[in-house]
Amino acid sequence: MTHRIASNLIHWPQWITILAFTVLVMAFSPRRGLTQEVIANSGLPNTTITRNEARLFFSMKLGIWPNGAPVQVYVLPDDHPLHREFCTQVLGLYPYQLRRVWDRQVFSGTGQSPVTISSEAELIERTAASPGAVSYAAKPPENPRVRVLTVK
Amino acid sequence: MSVVTCLLCSGAATAADSVWSTIQLHGFAAQSVIKTSDNRFFGDSPETSFDSTEIGINASVRLDPKVLLAGQVLARRAGDMYDGTPSLDYALADIALIASPERILGIRLGRVKNPLGLYNETRDVPFTRPGIFLPQVIYYDKVRNIVLSSDGAAVYGSLYNDLGEFSLTLIGGWPVLDENVQWTYLGGDFPGTLRPNGSVWTGSLWYATVNEQLRFGLSGALASLRYAPHQNDILGPGQTDIVYGIASLQYSAQRFTLSAEYGLEPVKWRSYGPLLPRQKVTSEGYYLQGTYRIRSNLEFMACYEEGVADRDDRDGSEFAGVTGGMVPAHAMFSKIATVGLRWDLTPNLMLRAQYQWNQGTLVLSQLENPDFTRQREYWNLLALQVAFRF
Numbered sequence: 382m383t384h385r386i387a388s389n390l391i392h393w394p395q396w397i398t399i400l401a402f403t404v405l406v407m408a409f410s411p412r413r414g415l416t417q418e419v420i421a422n423s424g425l426p427n428t429t430i431t432r433n434e435a436r437l438f439f440s441m442k443l444g445i446w447p448n449g450a451p452v453q454v455y456v457l458p459d460d461h462p463l464h465r466e467f468c469t470q471v472l473g474l475y476p477y478q479l480r481r482v483w484d485r486q487v488f489s490g491t492g493q494s495p496v497t498i499s500s501e502a503e504l505i506e507r508t509a510a511s512p513g514a515v516s517y518a519a520k521p522p523e524n525p526r527v528r529v530l531t532v533k
Numbered sequence: 534m535s536v537v538t539c540l541l542c543s544g545a546a547t548a549a550d551s552v553w554s555t556i557q558l559h560g561f562a563a564q565s566v567i568k569t570s571d572n573r574f575f576g577d578s579p580e581t582s583f584d585s586t587e588i589g590i591n592a593s594v595r596l597d598p599k600v601l602l603a604g605q606v607l608a609r610r611a612g613d614m615y616d617g618t619p620s621l622d623y624a625l626a627d628i629a630l631i632a633s634p635e636r637i638l639g640i641r642l643g644r645v646k647n648p649l650g651l652y653n654e655t656r657d658v659p660f661t662r663p664g665i666f667l668p669q670v671i672y673y674d675k676v677r678n679i680v681l682s683s684d685g686a687a688v689y690g691s692l693y694n695d696l697g698e699f700s701l702t703l704i705g706g707w708p709v710l711d712e713n714v715q716w717t718y719l720g721g722d723f724p725g726t727l728r729p730n731g732s733v734w735t736g737s738l739w740y741a742t743v744n745e746q747l748r749f750g751l752s753g754a755l756a757s758l759r760y761a762p763h764q765n766d767i768l769g770p771g772q773t774d775i776v777y778g779i780a781s782l783q784y785s786a787q788r789f790t791l792s793a794e795y796g797l798e799p800v801k802w803r804s805y806g807p808l809l810p811r812q813k814v815t816s817e818g819y820y821l822q823g824t825y826r827i828r829s830n831l832e833f834m835a836c837y838e839e840g841v842a843d844r845d846d847r848d849g850s851e852f853a854g855v856t857g858g859m860v861p862a863h864a865m866f867s868k869i870a871t872v873g874l875r876w877d878l879t880p881n882l883m884l885r886a887q888y889q890w891n892q893g894t895l896v897l898s899q900l901e902n903p904d905f906t907r908q909r910e911y912w913n914l915l916a917l918q919v920a921f922r923f
Contacts, residue, residue, distance in 0.1 A: 397782075404747050445599065449598070459829075459880060478745050484658065485655055488655040488658040489654040490601075490646070491601075491654075
């Protein structure tokens with residue numbers, strides 16, 4: 382059985398132009414909202430964090446706090462509702478984008494992936510117990526060894 | 534005294550503990566089944582081939598927030614092209630010199646993956662690919678080693694500001710070659726050996742918007758190969774110079790991702806003697822690909838790709854004429870339309886199915902299809918894959 386694929390079906394320069402234009406318009410339209418909290422181990426001096434810093438920490442591209450302490454990232458599974466909310470609302474990234482970045486780093490030897498924890502309660506506990514830990518929670522946790530970071 | 538010793542001990546133990554706690558092990562294993570209407574692709578596909586297996590395991594450890602050691606072993610069975618012998622995929626030390634939220638600068642030493650296009654660095658990891666096979670006109674599986682990795686050093690840097698991220702990576706080193714390279718760049722398995730002629734240079738420049746919705750990249754490699762003839766060889770001590778450039782664009786939305794890449798590869802041959810005259814040929818390829826996430830664990834993919842061996846002879850007719858029909862025109866190009874489905878049963882287990890309509894045989898391995906006269910211009914492919922990761 383044979384199929385003819387007509388090459389002139391696709392005039393690719395035009396397609397690229399249309400694609401590039403659509404993409405540019407959509408790429409610069411901001412996403413809004415902020416309900417979840419970035420939390421960190423209370424041993425850290427920080428009380429605020431920029432959104433860019435949050436993105437770099439959670440995408441595992443930056444592994445060091447300004448005071449030199451190593452960053453330890455804890456996250457929930459990709460399909461957990463809180464993880465999805467946090468990614469889109471706070472980081473401005475879709476969970477699959479984060480996964481793509483982690484995988485690229487893990488499987489090319491250029492980085493590591495965060496530690497995945499199955500429940501929010503344990504996420505808070507681990508953040509309280511590890512110096513340099515950063516994570517997230519649905520609301521400010523009661524735990525005194527965990528601090529909420531304001532995202533600027 | 535004993536108190537001091539004890540304090541020292543506990544300090545050392547804590548430091549060692551924290552290093553131990555950064556050790557990560559990851560891996561993957563995938564098996565594919567391939568059936569083609571005609572032509573051999575990853576084994577005896579006309580009879581249904583199981584000769585496509587990918588297994589990888591890696592380990593990494595953070596010695597310090599700024600120092601990462603990482604290595605991966607890869608075993609890959611791919612028809613007649615690769616027999617599954619494990620090889621060192623990468624092994625490197627990554628040292629960050631500057632690590633701040635505004636800029637990151639570092640070096641990598643060892644065997645590093647070359648950052649070509651959207652996928653080259655993780656091209657053998659099924660979960661990171663948009664399909665069972667990457668678009669072949671950019672990521673040729675028949676010749677992958679020349680651009681896969683380099684033994685050398687890399688410098689990388691990123692800048693972050695309100696516009697997004699700008700990243701640059703430059704790599705200098707030696708490529709790892711095998712007989713697939715010889716078949717592709719010399720058109721046969723000759724008695725002599727093809728070796729890297731000096732170092733290979735690879736570089737990439739990427740721009741991503743703040744939330745990585747749009748990514749645009751330019752990447753390329755410069756390589757030179759030297760042929761050392763065997764006694765009574767029909768080829769002379771020739772040299773092949775290769776330039777490979779790729780422009781990449783990717784747009785990521787909640788439901789869909791659009792990717793497009795264009796690749797250009799001018800290759801020069803000289804001093805091989807009368808059998809392989811001095812010449813310069815530029816091959817070209819591009820693809821447009823869309824993936825749509827029906828649910829978070831179910832993804833549909835469609836792709837169209839075109840590649841030509843010689844951009845001045847797009848339909849291959851000139852070359853077919855020169856060779857008196859020995860090499861048919863359709864061996865000089867490939868046009869491929871693909872549809873596929875990805876289903877992540879669990880975060881660790883993935884199933885894939887893919888169907889391709891092919892015109893032309895450029896993407897076929899000559900090692901697998903040495904007889905041009907038996908290559909069919911129109912052929913279809915069905916592939917299924919199961920992949921596991923940890």
